Amino acid sequence: MSLLSVRDLTVKFGSRTGPVTALNGISFDLARGERLGIVGESGAGKSITGFALMNLLSKPGYIDGGQILFEGEDVAQMSPRDVRAMRGDRMAMIFQDPMVTLNPVLTIGQQMIETLKAHRKLSTQEARQIALVKLKEVYIPSPQDRLDQYPHELSGGMRQRIIIAMALLLDPKLIIADEPTTALDVTIQADIMALLLEMCQSNQVGLILITHDLGVVSQVTERTMVMYAGRIIESGPTRSIINDPQHPYTQGLINALPQQTPPGQRLKQIPGTMPTLATMPKGCPFHTRCALVGEGCMTHVPSINQFGSSFVACHEVHRLQNEVPAEDVS
Amino acid sequence: MIAYLIKRVFQAIAVMLVISLIGFAIQGNLGDPLRELLGQSVSEQVRQQLRDELGLNDPFLVQYMRFLGNAIQGDLGTSYFFKEPALEVILKKLPATLELVFGATVIIIGLSIPLGVFTAIRPNAVFSRLILALSIVGLSIPVFLTAILMIFAFSVELGWMPSFGRGEVVHVFGYWQTNFATKDGWVHIIMPSIALSSIMLPMFIRLIRAEMIEVLQSEYVRYAQAKGIAPWRIYFVHALKNTLLPVITVGGVQIGTMVAYTILTETVFSWPGMGSMFLEAVNRVDTPLIVAYLIVVGFIFVVTNTIVDLIYGLVNPTIKLGRMGA
Numbered sequence: 001m002s003l004l005s006v007r008d009l010t011v012k013f014g015s016r017t018g019p020v021t022a023l024n025g026i027s028f029d030l031a032r033g034e035r036l037g038i039v040g041e042s043g044a045g046k047s048i049t050g051f052a053l054m055n056l057l058s059k060p061g062y063i064d065g066g067q068i069l070f071e072g073e074d075v076a077q078m079s080p081r082d083v084r085a086m087r088g089d090r091m092a093m094i095f096q097d098p099m100v101t102l103n104p105v106l107t108i109g110q111q112m113i114e115t116l117k118a119h120r121k122l123s124t125q126e127a128r129q130i131a132l133v134k135l136k137e138v139y140i141p142s143p144q145d146r147l148d149q150y151p152h153e154l155s156g157g158m159r160q161r162i163i164i165a166m167a168l169l170l171d172p173k174l175i176i177a178d179e180p181t182t183a184l185d186v187t188i189q190a191d192i193m194a195l196l197l198e199m200c201q202s203n204q205v206g207l208i209l210i211t212h213d214l215g216v217v218s219q220v221t222e223r224t225m226v227m228y229a230g231r232i233i234e235s236g237p238t239r240s241i242i243n244d245p246q247h248p249y250t251q252g253l254i255n256a257l258p259q260q261t262p263p264g265q266r267l268k269q270i271p272g273t274m275p276t277l278a279t280m281p282k283g284c285p286f287h288t289r290c291a292l293v294g295e296g297c298m299t300h301v302p303s304i305n306q307f308g309s310s311f312v313a314c315h316e317v318h319r320l321q322n323e324v325p326a327e328d329v330s
Numbered sequence: 331m332i333a334y335l336i337k338r339v340f341q342a343i344a345v346m347l348v349i350s351l352i353g354f355a356i357q358g359n360l361g362d363p364l365r366e367l368l369g370q371s372v373s374e375q376v377r378q379q380l381r382d383e384l385g386l387n388d389p390f391l392v393q394y395m396r397f398l399g400n401a402i403q404g405d406l407g408t409s410y411f412f413k414e415p416a417l418e419v420i421l422k423k424l425p426a427t428l429e430l431v432f433g434a435t436v437i438i439i440g441l442s443i444p445l446g447v448f449t450a451i452r453p454n455a456v457f458s459r460l461i462l463a464l465s466i467v468g469l470s471i472p473v474f475l476t477a478i479l480m481i482f483a484f485s486v487e488l489g490w491m492p493s494f495g496r497g498e499v500v501h502v503f504g505y506w507q508t509n510f511a512t513k514d515g516w517v518h519i520i521m522p523s524i525a526l527s528s529i530m531l532p533m534f535i536r537l538i539r540a541e542m543i544e545v546l547q548s549e550y551v552r553y554a555q556a557k558g559i560a561p562w563r564i565y566f567v568h569a570l571k572n573t574l575l576p577v578i579t580v581g582g583v584q585i586g587t588m589v590a591y592t593i594l595t596e597t598v599f600s601w602p603g604m605g606s607m608f609l610e611a612v613n614r615v616d617t618p619l620i621v622a623y624l625i626v627v628g629f630i631f632v633v634t635n636t637i638v639d640l641i642y643g644l645v646n647p648t649i650k651l652g653r654m655g656a
Binding site: 054056058084085086087088089092093095097100101102103104105106107114115118119150152166 | 553556
């Protein structure tokens with residue numbers, strides 16, 4: 001049995017003109033200890049997917065249909081009490097910006113201890129000991145002192161390390177990391193990513209890494225899902241996605257990487273912008289920007305089918321066969 | 331901490347100097363002290379002589395420095411009407427006013443936090459809508475009207491509550507007589523306290539509600555939810571503490587303002603505090619008493635603000651008082 005099995009997950013947002021669809025029938029599986037990357041531009045639905053898995057969508061968003069089977073239980077159908085028992089315990093989340101994630105008026109120790117006490121019957125002393133062990137695991141210098149410090153006394157990188165330690169506190173089965181390095185200094189990004197990878201590997205924790213950084217995905221994940229306008233348009237082993245992208249959008253993403261362009265030349269960007277939820281075109285959501293657009297693309301949403309080692313949602317994917325695959329960037 | 335304290339004390343002194351200057355400037359322009367002292371049947375020569383003796387012909391700055399020198403020694407002039415030192419007259423009235431302000435503050439703190447939090451957590455509940463509607467009503471009706479309406483309803487029509495005075499008070503020490511020692515005293519302070527809080531309470535409910543709603547949308551609240559923390563703990567530990575930080579700053583200023591609001595409440599309820607005393611002093615053109623009142627109220631204002639700033643520094647961990655010395 002896989003750890004996580006998402007089937008036809010649909011998320012909508014209520015608006016004055018009626019609900020708009022933010023996630024459109026997302027389906028994927030995650031094995032125990034597997035690391036999955038979700039990539040795409042801003043607004044593609046990556047973060048919404050992450051929050052939906054936690055059943056933590058903020059209003060006016062809501063799960064409109066589909067299943068989120070986590071260890072056999074449907075998160076979408078759980079009672080609020082059960083969801084709360086799951087969050088932070090079996091499924092933990094790492095947020096984007098460590099500068100605003102921690103509560104400014106509570107010490108690091110208080111915020112770690114409350115998490116432990118919310119899920120286990122522990123004394124404050126016992127909880128403090130566990131927190132200390134976890135801080136040591138993520139290589140925090142003088143962890144004893146850190147427990148009594150407030151978030152503002154620590155750097156962004158240090159805070160994200162602490163947040164990783166907090167995610168690991170109760171030995172979760174799955175960690176959802178929503179752009180965990182986007183808000184950090186470039187020099188620290190690699191450290192944090194390496195730490196996250198190490199922690200997931202040594203503790204056999206599944207990871208869903210939400211990012212728009214293809215380089216990070218290629219370092220950390222085994223499988224990758226590319227999202228566009230609330231749909232999965234390509235998924236497969238990270239290696240094939242990076243080295244042999246099938247969907248024209250994925251190819252566009254890979255070609256837009258600075259490494260693909262000689263110095264001094266303009267980067268090859270994908271023309272146009274992603275449609276918003278309100279201006280979603282008929283047919284394939286990408287057809288307005290696609291060079292290969294054919295008859296069917298304007299009228300029918302492509303289904304996702306296996307193509308080589310990947311799954312691709314594109315009517316014209318067979319025509320891509322003759323195109324030269326992008327060069328290896330990993 | 332000590333450096334910060336010293337800095338704050340210097341700021342307070344600067345503010346007090348400005349207040350005293352304004353107060354003194356008023357004194358020089360409000361009526362003629364000789365008319366109050368001598369009446370009309372005294373010759374111009376005697377007047378001039380007394381003028382010289384009292385130093386009223388000296389340059390403004392000389393007079394101000396003399397006024398300041400006396401003020402530092404606790405001499406704020408002598409009330410024309412009471413023929414007593416003005417400061418002493420005020421200090422006798424001060425406890426009544428402070429107890430009234432205390433009563434109103436207890437009502438405000440005791441009600442605004444639970445009501446503000448509730449209306450933020452359950453914005454669509456009928457009770458929340460009712461509270462918010464009532465708060466608009468409370469904000470819109472002037473204090474003196476609220477007070478008169480309460481007297482009409484509870485004293486005149488129903489006869490439940492006394493309509494004036496402090497009732498039976500018990501002597502504590504010095505000039506201090508307290509309402510809180512007898513049942514009669516308690517009964518007398520209830521309506522004036524409610525009247526005095528009638529503007530501030532709705533304001534604080536709305537302030538706390540607005541802050542709380544904002545805090546509840548912050549990332550750290552969502553993160554606390556993602557950690558599986560119980561809702562009550564998110565509301566009252568994670569959110570409330572962050573909500574109250576800005577409220578403390580505003581609240582401190584408002585407590586000072588409330589001392590000034592007592593003028594209306596005390597007058598309507600014939601409360602023998604310094605607010606009603608001030609209004610009487612204005613009617614009698616008792617200039618030294620008016621000026622002394624301004625200075626004492628200014629002093630209370632400055633002291634409460636300084637205390638509130640210190641409390642804020644203690645509550646908010648991102649402010650380290652020790653490092654704010656420079």
